[in-house]
Amino acid sequence: GDSVTQMEGPVTLSEEAFLTINCTYTATGYPSLFWYVQYPGEGLQLLLKATKADDKGSNKGFEATYRKETTSFHLEKGSVQVSDSAVYFCALLRSGGYNKLIFGAGTRLAVHP
Amino acid sequence: DVKVTQSSRYLVKRTGEKVFLECVQDMDHENMFWYRQDPGLGLRLIYFSYDVKMKEKGDIPEGYSVSREKKERFSLILESASTNQTSMYLCASSFGRPSRTGNQPQHFGDGTRLSIL
Numbered sequence: 001g002d003s004v005t006q007m008e009g010p011v012t013l014s015e016e017a018f019l020t021i022n023c024t025y026t027a028t029g030y031p032s033l034f035w036y037v038q039y040p041g042e043g044l045q046l047l048l049k050a051t052k053a054d055d056k057g058s059n060k061g062f063e064a065t066y067r068k069e070t071t072s073f074h075l076e077k078g079s080v081q082v083s084d085s086a087v088y089f090c091a092l093l094r095s096g097g098y099n100k101l102i103f104g105a106g107t108r109l110a111v112h113p
Numbered sequence: 114d115v116k117v118t119q120s121s122r123y124l125v126k127r128t129g130e131k132v133f134l135e136c137v138q139d140m141d142h143e144n145m146f147w148y149r150q151d152p153g154l155g156l157r158l159i160y161f162s163y164d165v166k167m168k169e170k171g172d173i174p175e176g177y178s179v180s181r182e183k184k185e186r187f188s189l190i191l192e193s194a195s196t197n198q199t200s201m202y203l204c205a206s207s208f209g210r211p212s213r214t215g216n217q218p219q220h221f222g223d224g225t226r227l228s229i230l
Contacts, residue, residue, distance in 0.1 A: 043119075046220070099207045100146075105153060
């Protein structure tokens with residue numbers, strides 16, 4: 001079945017460092033891909049999305065490119081801030097159906113000053 | 114902005130109690146979902162609903178039921194709470210039909226942290 005695999009955390013970085021969180025997926029058809037972020041004590045917020053191959057989603061300095069050839073959707077940010085400390089979830093949504101999301105296990109990011 | 118509201122942020126109940134978790138959305142979304150979130154396991158889908166009075170089992174429905182009597186409200190019910198149901202519960206909603214840019218994302222509430230003693 002469909003699945004999402006994320007790199008295990010925690011990821012610990014200093015402020016202004018470059019961030020990559022790897023995400024790969026297995027799915028039939030042409031899923032949409034999402035990154036969600038969960039700040040401490042809160043629910044999930046949509047960070048960015050991409051709906052077809054080679055699409056690049058971007059928001060708040062984060063970017064991810066939908067790579068069908070490598071079935072990947074890696075999250076990147078050029079310069080992280082302490083306020084980016086959160087848990088990041090990669091997810092896929094298969095085309096059709098009832099909009100059921102399949103999530104990765106989540107990656108915790110801790111950014112230190 | 115979409116608003117998904119869960120009735121409680123924190124809840125403590127006893128084993129064997131019947132527990133109700135409530136979720137309300139204000140965007141006229143067709144789809145609503147209940148997840149539980151546990152460390153190392155990510156989010157797992159319990160139940161979802163694609164219309165009033167309609168429901169479908171997710172990946173882990175055992176021990177739970179749901180109710181959707183009105184479009185904006187989706188309730189999760191723990192029929193007889195057990196300690197292994199201690200978890201963070203997240204409600205989400207989305208439009209049923211894809212937009213011209215593709216599938217619609219789900220919008221989440223802030224979660225209910227439920228402890229069963």
